[in-house]
Amino acid sequence: MDIEKVNSMDFGEFVDVFGSVIERCPLIAPAVFSQRPFSDLEDLEQHFFAFTEALPQSGQEGVLRCHPDLAGRELQRGELSAESQREQSAAGLTSLGAAERLWLAELNAQYRARSGFPFALAARLSNRAAVPRERARRLHCPPAQELNTPPGEVKKMGRRRLADLLGSQAAES
Numbered sequence: 001m002d003i004e005k006v007n008s009m010d011f012g013e014f015v016d017v018f019g020s021v022i023e024r025c026p027l028i029a030p031a032v033f034s035q036r037p038f039s040d041l042e043d044l045e046q047h048f049f050a051f052t053e054a055l056p057q058s059g060q061e062g063v064l065r066c067h068p069d070l071a072g073r074e075l076q077r078g079e080l081s082a083e084s085q086r087e088q089s090a091a092g093l094t095s096l097g098a099a100e101r102l103w104l105a106e107l108n109a110q111y112r113a114r115s116g117f118p119f120a121l122a123a124r125l126s127n128r129a130a131v132p133r134e135r136a137r138r139l140h141c142p143p144a145q146e147l148n149t150p151p152g153e154v155k156k157m158g159r160r161r162l163a164d165l166l167g168s169q170a171a172e173s
């Protein structure tokens with residue numbers, strides 16, 4: 001997809017295509033639409049992240065709360081978005097045994113109780129061994145330090161989702 005195509009989309013099409021760049025945050029694509037025209041695909045990406053990063057702390061926490069737990073209840077119930085299902089599946093989280101699932105659920109609960117929002121990690125860049133390791137590590141990070149990490153993970157997820165939509169290699173880093 002090229003930038004002319006993106007700039008020619010009407011509101012409905014833009015939101016249909018880009019509404020899931022940031023997991024279950026329906027406001028973000030409509031807000032980015034207002035910032036057309038985009039000079040190129042990188043500019044489009046920048047607008048997504050500039051908007052998200054400019055949110056106040058409460059908004060950034062709200063963005064995190066829109067993310068389903070990794071290997072959590074939504075996965076068990078078949079209620080993940082298509083994107084999240086793909087990401088969690090790529091990390092091997094859809095084929096865990098019962099003991100591993102329970103262990104992760106316990107770590108999820110501990111993290112949420114400590115931070116007030118779900119543990120966020122770009123699952124496509126991880127795997128079923130690294131997810132619990134990373135969660136256990138971040139559970140013990142000083143809260144002030146941990147606050148900086150989740151928005152970066154949301155950005156990694158969003159970059160890859162955008163690259164999938166645009167058919168670009170822009171998100172390899």
Ligand SMILES: NC(=O)N[C@H]1NC(=O)NC1=O
Binds near residue numbers: 084
């Ligand atoms: N909690 C969390 O990070 N969820 C997610 N991560 C990811 O890669 N896809 C998600 O839905």
